[in-house]
Amino acid sequence: MSARTHLPVGQEAVDAKGWFGAHRYLLLRRFSQLFFLALFLLGPWFGIWIVQGTLAGSLTLGILPLTDPLILSQSVIAGHWPELTALIGGVIVLVSYALIGGRVYCSWMCPINPVTDAAKWLHRRLDLPKGWQPKRGTRLWILATVLIVSGLTGVIAWELINPITMLHRGLIFGMGFVWALVAAIFVFDLFVARHGWCGHLCPVGAFYGLIGAKSLLRVSASNRTACDDCMDCYAVCPENQVISPALKGKPGTAPVILSPDCTNCGRCIDVCAVDVFTFTHRFDDHVVVPSDPVAAPQPRAARPI
Amino acid sequence: MSLVGKPLSPQRRRFLQDSARAAGGCVVAGSLLAYLARDARALPAEALRPPGALPEKEFLSACIRCGLCVRDCPYDTLKLAELGSDSAATGTPYFTARDIPCEMCDDIPCVAACPTGALDPRLDNIDDAKMGVAVLVDQENCLNFLGLRCDVCYRVCPVIDEAITLELSHNARSGSHALFAPTVHADHCTGCGMCEKSCVLPEAAIKVLPVRLARGSSADHYRKGWEEKTAKGGPLVEGLIDLPDRLPGPGTDNLIAPGGFAPGYDLPGVGQ
Numbered sequence: 001m002s003a004r005t006h007l008p009v010g011q012e013a014v015d016a017k018g019w020f021g022a023h024r025y026l027l028l029r030r031f032s033q034l035f036f037l038a039l040f041l042l043g044p045w046f047g048i049w050i051v052q053g054t055l056a057g058s059l060t061l062g063i064l065p066l067t068d069p070l071i072l073s074q075s076v077i078a079g080h081w082p083e084l085t086a087l088i089g090g091v092i093v094l095v096s097y098a099l100i101g102g103r104v105y106c107s108w109m110c111p112i113n114p115v116t117d118a119a120k121w122l123h124r125r126l127d128l129p130k131g132w133q134p135k136r137g138t139r140l141w142i143l144a145t146v147l148i149v150s151g152l153t154g155v156i157a158w159e160l161i162n163p164i165t166m167l168h169r170g171l172i173f174g175m176g177f178v179w180a181l182v183a184a185i186f187v188f189d190l191f192v193a194r195h196g197w198c199g200h201l202c203p204v205g206a207f208y209g210l211i212g213a214k215s216l217l218r219v220s221a222s223n224r225t226a227c228d229d230c231m232d233c234y235a236v237c238p239e240n241q242v243i244s245p246a247l248k249g250k251p252g253t254a255p256v257i258l259s260p261d262c263t264n265c266g267r268c269i270d271v272c273a274v275d276v277f278t279f280t281h282r283f284d285d286h287v288v289v290p291s292d293p294v295a296a297p298q299p300r301a302a303r304p305i
Numbered sequence: 306m307s308l309v310g311k312p313l314s315p316q317r318r319r320f321l322q323d324s325a326r327a328a329g330g331c332v333v334a335g336s337l338l339a340y341l342a343r344d345a346r347a348l349p350a351e352a353l354r355p356p357g358a359l360p361e362k363e364f365l366s367a368c369i370r371c372g373l374c375v376r377d378c379p380y381d382t383l384k385l386a387e388l389g390s391d392s393a394a395t396g397t398p399y400f401t402a403r404d405i406p407c408e409m410c411d412d413i414p415c416v417a418a419c420p421t422g423a424l425d426p427r428l429d430n431i432d433d434a435k436m437g438v439a440v441l442v443d444q445e446n447c448l449n450f451l452g453l454r455c456d457v458c459y460r461v462c463p464v465i466d467e468a469i470t471l472e473l474s475h476n477a478r479s480g481s482h483a484l485f486a487p488t489v490h491a492d493h494c495t496g497c498g499m500c501e502k503s504c505v506l507p508e509a510a511i512k513v514l515p516v517r518l519a520r521g522s523s524a525d526h527y528r529k530g531w532e533e534k535t536a537k538g539g540p541l542v543e544g545l546i547d548l549p550d551r552l553p554g555p556g557t558d559n560l561i562a563p564g565g566f567a568p569g570y571d572l573p574g575v576g577q
Contacts, residue, residue, distance in 0.1 A: 043376070049376075052372075052373055052376045052377075053371040053372055053373045053376070054370070054371050054372055056369045056370050056371045056396075057369045057371030057373065057420050057421070058371065058373075059373060059418075059420075065420055067369065067371075067420060067421075068369070071369045072369070072421075075366055075367060075369065075421065078365075078366035079363070079366050080359075080363060080366040080367035080421070080422070080423075081422075082367070082420070082421040082422060083419070083420060083421055083422035083426065085420040085421075086369070086420040086421040086422075089420060135323070135327075137327075138327065138330075141327045141328075141330070141331050142331065142334065144331070145331040145334055145335040145338070146338070148335060149335045149338045149339050149342065150366075152339060153339050153342035153343065154342075154362060154363075154365070154366045155342035155345060155346070155365040155366060156365065156366060156368075156369065157338050157339070157341075157342050158338075159369070159370055159395075159396065160338065160341045160342060160345055160394070160395065161338070161341065165370065165396070166388060166395065166396065169370065169372065169385065169396055170387070170388075172372070173372055173375070173384075173385045173387075174384075174385070174387045175387065175388075176387025176388035176389050176390045176391070176395070177387075177388045177389030177390065178387075178388050180389075181388070
């Protein structure tokens with residue numbers, strides 16, 4: 001391990017690209033989360049009705065219906081065939097995320113993401129141990145459980161405890177005790193399990209991951225030959241098991257991150273001082289060929305700021 | 306099989322162990338979730354669902370808790386249940402009649418807004434809605450039952466003279482007044498809650514209850530003889546002889562007044 005791995009995560013990127021350059025996608029993501037939340041809040045707060053409803057189901061400009069496909073699936077399994085409006089809304093959401101990456105929902109839309117990101121940030125600042133790390137596949141088991149329970153009880157089961165729609169609905173319609181649930185997730189991610197909720201347990205993320213398993217929009221380590229093993233991308237990535245196959249793949253293998261677990265958050269692009277990663281489509285196998293294949297990557301100091 | 310006689314592979318053992326662990330965890334978590342689901346079906350009596358809502362069990366399989374019905378309710382009647390503070394299943398729409406009753410809009414915007422059909426789009430006439438049934442729960446405090454002419458519940462009823470009527474009877478207490486009993490006819494009551502909202506008492510004497518609490522049900526095999534007789538246009542069993550009824554008065558079995566029933570005999574208010 002080089003001493004560089006002990007630098008604060010992203011420090012070299014900040015030095016190389018400037019603070020904004022090294023936080024570009026993070027800022028864009030926060031903007032996206034706020035923007036879509038604001039669309040929902042403009043109505044109840046200011047009487048500007050662009051979007052009505054919540055993440056579970058909404059109506060935009062009185063025309064465009066959107067429905068959460070996971071909730072719709074549970075409804076169907078529970079024994080109710082929804083009206084056409086909800087079905088159309090579900091298909092629109094399904095197709096969109098199938099194209100741009102299912103878990104884009106997690107990192108660009110979900111209101112719980114800032115909560116778990118904050119827990120993760122504090123976790124790193126306090127240098128806490130990883131804690132309980134169940135298998136990544138646990139969320140798929142939970143997803144299956146949720147669907148089975150929906151079928152057995154005839155109730156849309158996950159909506160009884162889904163912190164995502166509860167927080168979203170809470171902000172728009174009234175909180176109740178949802179804040180306690182959100183606080184519980186924060187504490188869980190901070191002290192019990194790093195990346196615990198979004199990375200291991202949440203069945204909504206698992207579902208959207210499945211939707212986007214073959215999505216077009218992907219991150220590619222196309223400049224992987226420039227990688228200097230600073231490990232910052234592994235440190236910031238909420239699903240860092242997705243990186244190695246692309247970044248450390250043998251010559252000749254595709255540099256594209258194809259795992260459905262990748263949330264397309266773009267933090268790896270931000271924190272990489274040598275710009276290994278880039279957004280592209282899944283069929284883009286292009287790898288940047290180093291100008292001098294023998295020489296090791298130049299130290300970052302040589303890079304113009 | 307080729308495995309026979311060979312030591313089992315540790316990977317396989319590991320896989321089976323992991324699967325068993327995960328399955329066990331899922332059974333525990335799933336049971337908790339199923340318990341919550343069962344709990345969620347217990348809708349409290351004072352929480353009324355919007356017009357057209359499917360029966361509670363089906364409603365919870367259909368309502369995605371989006372709140373679009375709440376947004377399109379022009380009177381802010383509907384609310385979404387908040388976690389922990391309202392007792393209906395969290396995020397589902399309901400209203401409390403005593404707070405804001407349903408105004409029974411002709412175009413039923415809440416039903417039109419529902420994307421999933423949890424509010425049944427086949428409800429096209431609001432008078433057919435069945436959000437609950439009004440019940441005059443407290444005759445002892447109802448002003449009309451005390452002999453006063455309050456009549457407020459009757460007057461505000463959107464289905465006046467059909468869902469609530471005033472039934473006239475003798476006021477036995479004063480002996481010389483009438484008593485106008487507000488009487489709900491469940492077939493016509495939509496459960497809008499106007500009566501409960503308007504009851505002048507500090508705690509309403511008339512309340513809208515869910516149908517399951519408000520009503521009994523007649524046994525399937527019961528027949529009302531008088532209705533069957535009218536429908537048939539004659540006696541239901543041939544050959545029955547309709548004997549004269551025994552009434553108070555002179556008669557062969559009446560030792561005080563032998564001779565049988567004499568019309569008008571000794572009845573109060575009837576000429577001698």
